[in-house]
Amino acid sequence: MSAVRTTAAALIAALVVLVSGPAVADEASEKLASLEKRLQRLEDANEVEIVQRTYGYFVDKAMWAEVADLFAESGTYEIGGRGIFVGPKRVLEYLRVGLGTERPVEGRLINHMQFQPIVTVNEGGKTASLRMKALVMSSGGWGDVIYENRYVKEAGIWKIAAIRAPFVMYSSNDGWAKVTTPNTRPESFLPPPDRMPTEVYLTYPSQYIVPFHYPNPVTGKPYTGARTDQNAERIKAQ
């Protein structure tokens, strides 16, 4: 009996070794693969931020060709209420025709400081979303912008898939208590857009809540509340 028991114990011990030895190795390599993915996501997030921040540096100096080159072939561009421009060529036309002389001009200031990024690299690591803010300090006055952008990774390079930049407020150097400029519209200036705006909204003093691409980081709940103040609704209805 005891001999049988000893044999059984040895057998079990051997089985444990049999199972655990290689399993540990497999587990380790599986773990490494998952860590590589997590590190890659962090690297991707950094690279997406670099694309958007570089966009800011280019806009500051009216480097329109360089801005257009940041877009993917089907990339879209939507600033304020001007509607949607599709593809780098249309983006370049919008910038050159709509926003003025390419490259810096004596006496002109158009800084767009980019900050407060929240990047989400999506599952699969080929697309990403970003919410960001910009403060416009220009010779014409002040601007406050929220971005909700998308990016796509093509052949290892992150490109802009969509810039959507709803303005919160435009004002002159007299300050936002005295002067506010209403949101731009598709016909505000040439050239005309390829598509109509994603959403019609009014800028300050009206309120518009730009949808968040991410849920609340603590509760995990997406924001589903109102997007505009009642006054804006009333004006739109008229």
Added chain:
Amino acid sequence: MRILRAHSLFAWLSVFSGLTVAAPLHAAAASQASGAEVTRLEREVERLEASRAVKHLQRAYGFYMDRALYQEASDLFAPDATLEIGSDGVYAGRERISEYLRRVNGGKGMPWGRLNEHYQLQPVIHIDASGARASGRWRDFGLLGEYGKSATWTEGVFENEYVKRDGVWMIQTLHLYVTFIVPYEQGWSRARGDGPVPQSAVAREFPPDRPATHLYKAFPASDIAPFHYRNPATEAGRQPPASAEGQLGKLWRLADRLRSHDEIENLQGVFGYYFDKNLWSDVAALFTSNGTYEYGQQGVYQGRQHIEQALKLFGPTGPQRGWMNHHFQLQPVIHVSDDGRSARGRWESVMQLARPNTSGAWGLGVYENEYTREQGRWKLSKVHFYVTALTDYDLMWAKGPIPLDPPSSVLPPDRPPTEAYRSLPGVYIPPFHYPHPVTGKPIVTDPQPTDSIVRPK
């Protein structure tokens, strides 16, 4: 599969031949040793993710506050969190925080005509050894207003704490040291008023749970929010990981580059917070021993000692009443070299400047800096700040541009400016250290238009 078969054969043989199972146990131990290595790397990855999660949390707070989503904002706090803004005192617990945020911002929702922008800028984040707690210093810069009534600037510094509970990062302490809240018409430089920052009407109607923990003094007093960190030059360095081979080595090198990226972002933020308050010896300590410093057209200063002297051109050492040297550190584009020993970084700066009895000034500029790793610490080896625009607060960009200072005759630099250019109304594109991120081509920054003095034909 082959390994598995060999193991199993050996195991069965050892059972039936009465051999011990010692040899296979050794094999298992070897796997477990590399398992420990993997666990160490996993902890490092968690740390890197924590740094991003904490920034996400603070920025999400800003995005909720600017849209008056106070419930969503207070949901970011731990149940036992505290909040302290200026002299209003300490509000404890998520519900009290939620109510305070709502009241201090004028009630529920965002009424027509209200502006409540609070930018969350310049993070300096440290994750503690447990990996479950973190501290962060941030700059709060705000545009507030009521249409037809008021436009207001505000600036301050946060010293916050974060905690990870059940795998989720939450705000544990939100603590804002307000530097100024001033009307747009007058700006910060004319701010008067001595003594402590007054308590808001909200705090009187809805009293805090505990009194304020700090005697807050607004500008023109120069109050420094206590730093949660020591000068990084005095901290022990972090040794880069030993050059492990194979997959593990590759991942450690990637993790090290990401960690370096975070450390450099911290370093530049630390530099900015010291500069704000004329803490010149602390600024100089961040440089390598032969580091260089160049500001606008003032020339190149080399070595910590000479840099520290040059910094005094921006004002007397230490916080000074009526002086403001705010240099926001924004929009980093950081590239760490493949060998992990050096790095470059481009930053954008907004400057808020004041000297006693002046109207104050705005400034804009771009940094193109270099960093070197010395004994495991990242240091500034080259700070090159291109001042692109400076203007009088009242006159603004079109009417009030201020030309750049030439090299000092009192304290001449070691070398003349590396590039001659003029700030606004002149135009200049500071060169980029990196190629176009999509096309990979060098970014062409044409020289400034011909100028009879700076750029003769």
